Amino acid sequence: MTAPIHSIWLMPAPQDGEFLASIVADLSRRFGTPFFTPHLTVRGDTDMKLPALSAAVAQAAGEVAAFSEAVAGIETSEAFFRSFYARFAIAPALAALKQRLDGQANDAFIPHVSLLYGPVEAAAKAAAAAEISAKLAGRRISFDRLCVVTSGQDVPIERWHIVETAMLG
Secondary structure: OOOOOEEEEEEOOOOHHHHHHHHHHHHHHHOOOOOOOOOOOEEEEEEHHHHHHHHHHHHHHHHOOOOEEEEEEEEEOOHHHHOOOEEEEEOHHHHHHHHHHHHHHHHHHHOOEEEOOOOOOOHHHHHHHHHHHHOOOOOOEEEEEEEEEEOOOOHHHOOOEEEEEEEOO
């Protein structure tokens, strides 16, 4: 039997999470793509045992206060899980969490909150990105907790769910 796969998500504070979820829902309806909970992945696809992962998340969350960061821009790519996203700078608090929870992947870290998963026709995606950019570019998003989530590239999106939550600070 394979070990369960988990990820560590940095979650927007409730008001920002609801705002971002409304964008994800709109884009999902518009393009027929999967709906998902907006999040910033700090570490993805780990088979670390849940007790050790939960302890690491709780400790890291206790060392970093809740923070907000401005959306640096809206970007698109061909990657399924980064098809359309809000990009963030690597703020000191975010860098500390990344180093603590996934220190070996710092070089490839692209801090972002995805807004759409999956392939979408390029012109339609570019038009939607321009529209969403007008709403989000420069907007500050508050992040207040870390979650251990059953999720991964090989776990169907509809089966993703939060297992543990640790408030920052």
